Amino acid sequence: MHESNPASTHSRQPTNNDQPTTTPRVLTAFWVLVVQSFQRHWHVKQMGWVSIGLLTLVVVSVAIVTARGRWGLPERPVRRDLSHRQVADQNLLPGRYDVRRYDPAGQPPGVATITPHEIPSPFDPLKDGIQNLILSIPQAVMRSPKFLDDWAFMNFSRWVILGAYFGFVLPMFTLAYASAAFGTERESRSLVWVMTRPIPRSAIYAAKFLGTLPWCVLFGLGGFVVLCLAGGDFGLRAMKLYWPAAVGGTVAFSAMFHLIGAIFKRPVVVGLVYVFFYEALVAALPGSLKLLSLTFYARSLMYNAATTAGYPTNLLDLSQPETTETAWIVLVTATTALTITGMWMFSLLEYRDDV
Amino acid sequence: MSGIGIQPTTLGTLGGQASQPAVSPTPDTPDSRYPLLLFEQVSKWYGSVLALNQVTLSLTGGITGLVGANGAGKSTLLRMANGQLRPTLGRVSVRGIDTWDWRARRLVGYCPDIDAFYEDLSGRRFVWVMARLCGYTRSESTRRTEAVLERVGMRDRADRKLRGYSKGMRQRVKLAQALLHDPELLILDEPLSGIDPIGRQELLDVFQSLAAQGKCLLISSHELEALEKLTNHVAIMARGRIAAVGTLPQIRELLDDHPLSVRIDVDRPRELARLLLAVPEVLSVDIGKAPEPVGLVVKARHPKQFFQAFSRLVVEHQLEVRRLEPLDESVHDILGYLLGGSGKT
Numbered sequence: 001m002h003e004s005n006p007a008s009t010h011s012r013q014p015t016n017n018d019q020p021t022t023t024p025r026v027l028t029a030f031w032v033l034v035v036q037s038f039q040r041h042w043h044v045k046q047m048g049w050v051s052i053g054l055l056t057l058v059v060v061s062v063a064i065v066t067a068r069g070r071w072g073l074p075e076r077p078v079r080r081d082l083s084h085r086q087v088a089d090q091n092l093l094p095g096r097y098d099v100r101r102y103d104p105a106g107q108p109p110g111v112a113t114i115t116p117h118e119i120p121s122p123f124d125p126l127k128d129g130i131q132n133l134i135l136s137i138p139q140a141v142m143r144s145p146k147f148l149d150d151w152a153f154m155n156f157s158r159w160v161i162l163g164a165y166f167g168f169v170l171p172m173f174t175l176a177y178a179s180a181a182f183g184t185e186r187e188s189r190s191l192v193w194v195m196t197r198p199i200p201r202s203a204i205y206a207a208k209f210l211g212t213l214p215w216c217v218l219f220g221l222g223g224f225v226v227l228c229l230a231g232g233d234f235g236l237r238a239m240k241l242y243w244p245a246a247v248g249g250t251v252a253f254s255a256m257f258h259l260i261g262a263i264f265k266r267p268v269v270v271g272l273v274y275v276f277f278y279e280a281l282v283a284a285l286p287g288s289l290k291l292l293s294l295t296f297y298a299r300s301l302m303y304n305a306a307t308t309a310g311y312p313t314n315l316l317d318l319s320q321p322e323t324t325e326t327a328w329i330v331l332v333t334a335t336t337a338l339t340i341t342g343m344w345m346f347s348l349l350e351y352r353d354d355v
Numbered sequence: 356m357s358g359i360g361i362q363p364t365t366l367g368t369l370g371g372q373a374s375q376p377a378v379s380p381t382p383d384t385p386d387s388r389y390p391l392l393l394f395e396q397v398s399k400w401y402g403s404v405l406a407l408n409q410v411t412l413s414l415t416g417g418i419t420g421l422v423g424a425n426g427a428g429k430s431t432l433l434r435m436a437n438g439q440l441r442p443t444l445g446r447v448s449v450r451g452i453d454t455w456d457w458r459a460r461r462l463v464g465y466c467p468d469i470d471a472f473y474e475d476l477s478g479r480r481f482v483w484v485m486a487r488l489c490g491y492t493r494s495e496s497t498r499r500t501e502a503v504l505e506r507v508g509m510r511d512r513a514d515r516k517l518r519g520y521s522k523g524m525r526q527r528v529k530l531a532q533a534l535l536h537d538p539e540l541l542i543l544d545e546p547l548s549g550i551d552p553i554g555r556q557e558l559l560d561v562f563q564s565l566a567a568q569g570k571c572l573l574i575s576s577h578e579l580e581a582l583e584k585l586t587n588h589v590a591i592m593a594r595g596r597i598a599a600v601g602t603l604p605q606i607r608e609l610l611d612d613h614p615l616s617v618r619i620d621v622d623r624p625r626e627l628a629r630l631l632l633a634v635p636e637v638l639s640v641d642i643g644k645a646p647e648p649v650g651l652v653v654k655a656r657h658p659k660q661f662f663q664a665f666s667r668l669v670v671e672h673q674l675e676v677r678r679l680e681p682l683d684e685s686v687h688d689i690l691g692y693l694l695g696g697s698g699k700t
């Protein structure tokens with residue numbers, strides 16, 4: 001990827017331009033621009049550090065929840081200072097009949113000592129029986145290892161992968177790196193050097209995208225891997241199951257933010273509005289409007305992967321997901337269409353370094 | 356500017372309206388029968404602001420200075436010439452190829468006025484990357500990099516990081532990258548800005564040698580004195596229009612209605628002053644101060660008629676003229692007339 005440094009060869013005898021020369025080739029210039037764009041992205045530091053800082057916060061939060069075992073249902077809080085396990089325990093017989101009422105230590109002398117389970121329901125034995133029967137169902141479920149494990153995994157998938165990753169980490173990283181392809185050069189006013197080369201504008205757009213994409217994938221998928229590792233066993237399972245959705249989402253978001261970076265003067269602002277207002281709102285809406293959201297298709301891939309693996313996906317809270325085939329077709333088509341649209345629009349845009 | 360009565364025109368051998376062939380060239384095959392740079396009734400609007408107003412300009416070779424006040428439209432014109440901007444109306448072409456077409460940029464080298472680089476690169480590396488982005492192979496890029504660095508006098512100083520360069524060195528690197536692909540047309544936006552006098556002379560020599568090779572240089576500069584040393588062919592811009600284009604004396608002649616200042620050293624200054632005040636073309640006469648009032652500064656209109664009358668008086672009264680010097684044929688002064696001010700840009 002790294003081109004040889006001409007400094008090492010500058011001691012050669014210089015020649016002038018009148019000598020026979022090789023003809024310049026546009027394709028050569030295109031691939032040089034791809035490599036140059038990739039190398040220049042090493043200098044995209046500001047938004048990159050912001051993204052890494054935010055990712056660190058999310059990873060630390062996930063790691064703390066994982067360490068406390070809070071992904072599973074038993075330890076999940078129902079309300080403040082009260083977990084599902086504690087509620088379940090209270091609903092067991094010993095809890096339902098307040099043993100303190102029959103505590104011999106608190107009773108007057110002469111009262112017989114009895115154990116709570118021996119106490120009949122003195123007032124409504126039928127109601128008491130039905131209540132016990134109903135409560136026995138969740139009690140049985142709560143003692144099913146598969147249910148508890150699946151529930152914990154889907155809970156992790158919902159909050160960490162669907163929420164934190166697709167809703168926050170992935171858009172932030174792709175926004176930081178994809179929009180910077182043109183954004184940073186426009187801000188530093190160095191884009192003029194590329195724009196005045198004999199390369200078609202559409203090719204400049206495409207080369208910049210190809211040079212940027214590895215960084216987006218590196219950081220997009222890197223954030224995914226780090227988040228999964230912070231999730232322990234659930235995270236490792238999620239990583240194996242959802243990585244295709246992460247790849248599809250990363251590439252599609254990169255194409256979108258590259259386009260935004262090319263045509264808007266304030267791409268980060270526009271990108272943030274797009275992510276946190278459009279994607280967050282539209283993808284969550286029922287009905288057909290969500291079909292306009294890229295996140296929806298990435299989430300559909302995730303949903304289908306979990307369903308195929310036999311996990312109960314009702315926790316993911318995704319209404320009418322698309323099939324895996326449809327989701328891939330849409331994501332690939334959207335990426336291609338966004339790139340072609342960007343090439344076309346960029347070929348019409350004037351470059352002004354004074355604005 | 357329309358009141359001045361100078362039509363956008365092309366004068367002299369440095370720039371001339373070439374007759375255009377009937378068949379348009381294809382972008383891959385530039386046609387040398389077309390002017391190197393041609394603006395045809397070009398207008399450019401930025402929203403409601405008219406930056407260029409029906410500009411017609413044709414350049415075929417040599418060095419042309421582009422001067423004008425800030426906001427006159429110089430940068431817009433230069434950016435259109437290298438395809439960064441496209442006209443709202445009209446057409447800009449290089450050898451018949453629309454400058455918006457990327458292939459036209461093969462014929463144009465552009466040295467921008469902005470001072471922004473990839474600061475972490477060395478000068479040599481930067482120029483080499485620019486050569487690669489022109490589509491040359493590694494070895495060819497290295498060869499061209501060394502050649503242009505040599506040409507701008509930076510070959511031995513190009514290994515430092517750009518962020519440590521002086522303004523003059525940065526200007527040279529900008530010029531070097533513009534020369535990489537050996538373009539027919541060089542567009543230089545303030546290339547002398549920030550360069551010390553010695554370096555400035557060196558660059559002026561480079562420009563002269565490029566022009567001698569048959570290159571066409573369009574140079575925008577506020578350094579009017581330096582520009583005058585380089586060329587006397589200028590295009591003067593004012594309020595989005597080409598107010599005049601041609602050699603300085605030709606433009607001076609066209610400014611017939613505007614006063615001409617002449618310094619005259621003569622043996623009998625007071626007598627000459629009295630005689631001149633009777634000439635209808637003379638507007639004012641200032642006599643030099645003591646101790647030796649030998650000089651007159653005469654302000655006159657209609658230069659041709661004035662000089663005819665002056666010659667007649669010298670012969671009739673046998674005056675000894677020691678020195679005759681027009682004071683306002685510099686770009687500054689002509690610009691002052693055209694812009695109605697001091698001529699400062």
